[in-house]
Amino acid sequence: MKLLVISLLIFIFSAPAISKADVQQPIKVKISFMEALAPKDTTSSERFQKEYEYAVQTGKDLTREKLKSCGYEFIEEKVLYDASDNLQAFEQAKKSEAAGSWLIVGPRRSNHYLLAVKGAPETPSVSIMASAKEVFQLNSMHLSLAQSNQQMAKVLAREVQKKFKTKAKYFSIVSEDCVSCVDFAASFDVEAKKLNLKSKHQLYFSGEQPNIEDLEKTFLKEKPDFVLIPNYSMVSAYLMGIISKWNPKVFFIGGDGWGDAKYGFVHDSPQLSKVNGMTVKGMPPVNKGLEFFDLGKEILKNPSLASAFPASGSAQALLKVIQDVSEILCKYKPKDKKEFTASFKDNGSKYFKNPWGVSVYKLFEGEIIFDKTVN
Amino acid sequence: MKRSQKLKHYIFHSWLIAGAIAFAASLILFLALGFFSYNSATEIAKLELMNKATKAARRISAELLLEHRGSSEAVRLLMQKDYNIEQIEILSMDQFVNRNRDYIQVQIPIPNLESKYSLVASVKGISYYDHFNFFLLISCFSLIGIIVTSGLWIQIKYLKKHIIKPIESLVAISTGENVTCGSWPSELQEISDKLNQSFREREQVVYSQVAQGVIHDIRTLLQSLQVATDLASEKQSEARFKNLLSVSKTKLPNLLAIINTALDGSREIKIQPTECDLIKTLKNSIETNQAIMVSKNIKIDFEKVPQSLITVHDPIQLERVFTNILKNAVEAVEDQNSIDKKIKISCENISSSNVKVIIEDSGHGLPQKAENVFRLLKSTKIHGSGLGLLVSRKIVEAHLGNIKASHSVDLKGAKFEIEIPREVQL
Numbered sequence: 190m191k192l193l194v195i196s197l198l199i200f201i202f203s204a205p206a207i208s209k210a211d212v213q214q215p216i217k218v219k220i221s222f223m224e225a226l227a228p229k230d231t232t233s234s235e236r237f238q239k240e241y242e243y244a245v246q247t248g249k250d251l252t253r254e255k256l257k258s259c260g261y262e263f264i265e266e267k268v269l270y271d272a273s274d275n276l277q278a279f280e281q282a283k284k285s286e287a288a289g290s291w292l293i294v295g296p297r298r299s300n301h302y303l304l305a306v307k308g309a310p311e312t313p314s315v316s317i318m319a320s321a322k323e324v325f326q327l328n329s330m331h332l333s334l335a336q337s338n339q340q341m342a343k344v345l346a347r348e349v350q351k352k353f354k355t356k357a358k359y360f361s362i363v364s365e366d367c368v369s370c371v372d373f374a375a376s377f378d379v380e381a382k383k384l385n386l387k388s389k390h391q392l393y394f395s396g397e398q399p400n401i402e403d404l405e406k407t408f409l410k411e412k413p414d415f416v417l418i419p420n421y422s423m424v425s426a427y428l429m430g431i432i433s434k435w436n437p438k439v440f441f442i443g444g445d446g447w448g449d450a451k452y453g454f455v456h457d458s459p460q461l462s463k464v465n466g467m468t469v470k471g472m473p474p475v476n477k478g479l480e481f482f483d484l485g486k487e488i489l490k491n492p493s494l495a496s497a498f499p500a501s502g503s504a505q506a507l508l509k510v511i512q513d514v515s516e517i518l519c520k521y522k523p524k525d526k527k528e529f530t531a532s533f534k535d536n537g538s539k540y541f542k543n544p545w546g547v548s549v550y551k552l553f554e555g556e557i558i559f560d561k562t563v564n
Numbered sequence: 565m566k567r568s569q570k571l572k573h574y575i576f577h578s579w580l581i582a583g584a585i586a587f588a589a590s591l592i593l594f595l596a597l598g599f600f601s602y603n604s605a606t607e608i609a610k611l612e613l614m615n616k617a618t619k620a621a622r623r624i625s626a627e628l629l630l631e632h633r634g635s636s637e638a639v640r641l642l643m644q645k646d647y648n649i650e651q652i653e654i655l656s657m658d659q660f661v662n663r664n665r666d667y668i669q670v671q672i673p674i675p676n677l678e679s680k681y682s683l684v685a686s687v688k689g690i691s692y693y694d695h696f697n698f699f700l701l702i703s704c705f706s707l708i709g710i711i712v713t714s715g716l717w718i719q720i721k722y723l724k725k726h727i728i729k730p731i732e733s734l735v736a737i738s739t740g741e742n743v744t745c746g747s748w749p750s751e752l753q754e755i756s757d758k759l760n761q762s763f764r765e766r767e768q769v770v771y772s773q774v775a776q777g778v779i780h781d782i783r784t785l786l787q788s789l790q791v792a793t794d795l796a797s798e799k800q801s802e803a804r805f806k807n808l809l810s811v812s813k814t815k816l817p818n819l820l821a822i823i824n825t826a827l828d829g830s831r832e833i834k835i836q837p838t839e840c841d842l843i844k845t846l847k848n849s850i851e852t853n854q855a856i857m858v859s860k861n862i863k864i865d866f867e868k869v870p871q872s873l874i875t876v877h878d879p880i881q882l883e884r885v886f887t888n889i890l891k892n893a894v895e896a897v898e899d900q901n902s903i904d905k906k907i908k909i910s911c912e913n914i915s916s917s918n919v920k921v922i923i924e925d926s927g928h929g930l931p932q933k934a935e936n937v938f939r940l941l942k943s944t945k946i947h948g949s950g951l952g953l954l955v956s957r958k959i960v961e962a963h964l965g966n967i968k969a970s971h972s973v974d975l976k977g978a979k980f981e982i983e984i985p986r987e988v989q990l
Binding site: 395 | 619622625629630632642675
């Protein structure tokens with residue numbers, strides 16, 4: 190009897206303590222940040238990696254207290270892989286899903302992101318820049334912060350038409366390996382046709398470069414006014430360097446695959462320091478783009494934090510994603526991944542959307558300079 | 565001539581054998597290198613193909629997952645072009661690969677779609693002719709040819725230096741010539757010593773036979789002289805008697821000297837060393853030849869000869885040595901037409917323990933192998949028996965010294981060097 194009384198007393202006094210510990214323990218939300226790095230451009234890749242990691246860390250730091258008060262804590266998993274092996278996006282995403290990630294913040298490139306979605310179809314994902322139409326056709330568990338290619342191509346076609354006015358001729362040189370590039374070029378052709386811009390040659394190639402000899406013959410014969418190269422920085426810069434030798438005055442236009450000046454878009458080639466053109470991106474430079482969302486505004490309030498924040502679109506996008514995730518968590522209070530997935534599926538599109546519109550950038554003597562934002 | 569032909573035949577045969585071995589070795593090397601090269605190239609091509617196919621398979625997997633190329637045929641053609649592979653086939657699991665021996669093929673499953681597809685990549689196989697080619701054949705033959713020729717050349721040089729030359733020297737030793745063995749192997753040194761010893765023994769035997777013959781002849785002559793003397797003492801005129809007697813008086817000492825020399829040559833010479841003046845011994849021998857030197861107008865020069873040099877030696881025996889050498893010198897010089905008939909005598913203290921007396925002349929010199937003059941029956945004179953210098957050598961060797969014959973650089977004739985210890989310890 191005596192023993193029973195003691196046991197009951199111990200139970201009565203220890204139960205509230207156990208319950209209190211359960212409440213205080215935050216729910217760990219694992220987020221996989223997945224990105225491809227170009228192994229051939231190590232300098233650029235290393236810089237990007239540092240900025241990427243800085244942006245993620247800043248986002249975590251700024252949301253930590255709020256999340257804690259809501260009972261959550263971010264567990265970060267960084268997955269960086271070789272961009273030349275896009276199948277890794279599929280494999281790494283599969284691994285992350287198996288490891289219990291609640292969310293995959295997916296690769297920027299559209300084809301990589303689409304593969305990641307294939308690899309982790311049951312895990313919500315957000316791409317910070319994927320803009321191919323196939324991305325926007327995915328179900329509501331997979332979203333992108335990018336503007337659609339169609340929208341960007343429309344803005345670009347209008348801006349080009351303003352510059353040349355008459356029936357300007359253009360060439361398209363597009364890498365088939367880049368899903369978004371193909372999509373952007375197709376979208377541009379549709380919009381260009383509406384504005385009476387004449388497509389004289391469309392060269393789709395696979396691998397690192399097209400057949401330059403054939404291209405030169407056609408180029409010199411057709412004498413286009415501008416050339417559409419909606420590829421990634423390395424390939425685009427290489428082609429610009431070659432084509433500008435044939436006609437130094439030719440105008441280049443591109444999509445959001447072009448990097449910006451700080452990413453070393455213009456390499457050491459002296460020829461590239463003379464090229465002129467125009468491109469469109471899903472977001473403005475960081476000092477303009479941070480004004481568009483709460484966490485960005487919070488950074489701008491702190492001058493030292495604002496000056497240290499990476500000056501890249503992907504850094505802004507990462508910050509925006511972290512803000513949106515923390516808001517979903519605090520609003521819908523999911524207890525586990527299953528509940529988070531349901532919340533994301535139903536409400537993610539309200540949060541993970543582009544707040545910036547389309548930004549127009551000028552390529553002036555090798556420098557990419559922000560011009561304006563078009564909503 | 566006959567021997568030379570045999571050596572040529574031997575060399576020819578060795579060349580034939582070496583040539584056959586070289587031919588076989590070249591062929592083996594050619595085949596071995598050809599197979600090695602062919603197999604290596606095939607393995608490298610397989611590895612390269614495997615590497616490319618692995619990358620292609622990953623990209624194919626990605627393309628098939630993305631489903632944006634239209635068809636797997638478009639993907640297949642794209643990969644063939646991008647990875648520079650002659651043929652890529654994407655097979656579903658129920659399809660089989662047609663093996664082609666002319667091609668190198670690898671088959672790998674398409675990652676993440678292993679249960680559905682596999683990739684077969686083919687490139688043209690390595691040609692045998694690219695590896696078993698004329699250049700390789702010539703290189704193999706040249707290499708082996710150079711090695712074998714060098715080997716033969718070295719072998720011939722080696723044979724000449726280390727086999728033929730020593731054999732020639734051993735043959736010379738067996739005939740009593742003095743040969744420097746140099747850096748011969750110890751086996752050859754032993755053979756050389758045995759041959760030298762054998763020659764000395766044979767020399768002694770031969771000499772005994774010669775001496776016996778000489779003594780026999782002299783005895784016959786003496787008997788005749790005895791008869792003549794007997795006859796002369798009986799009924800001959802005084803003039804005839806005196807004439808016979810004078811002949812006997814002149815010839816008998818000479819005969820006695822010949823007998824002594826012959827006897828000395830046939831036996832071991834015993835010396836009786838005493839402490840006395842070597843220069844006096846030398847001068848005594850000069851005096852013996854003085855009369856004839858004056859009559860033949862032969863000039864004798866002394867160089868570095870001290871007034872006196874006390875050594876322990878047998879003055880009688882050494883005087884015989886000096887007298888014999890001087891007598892030979894006089895006979896060599898007297899035949900010369902040169903006005904400058906000269907003999908030079910010098911003396912050297914070559915060390916605290918040894919002295920050397922050198923006698924040179926301006927005569928006709930010695931034969932090519934000057935050392936042979938000390939051998940039995942090797943006289944330099946037309947009517948010489950060769951015993952004089954042999955006995956001289958024996959006397960000097962009995963003093964534990966040595967005697968050398970060579971060509972005089974100064975006087976262009978013969979040069980004899982007699983080296984003896986200051987004190988003979990018998």
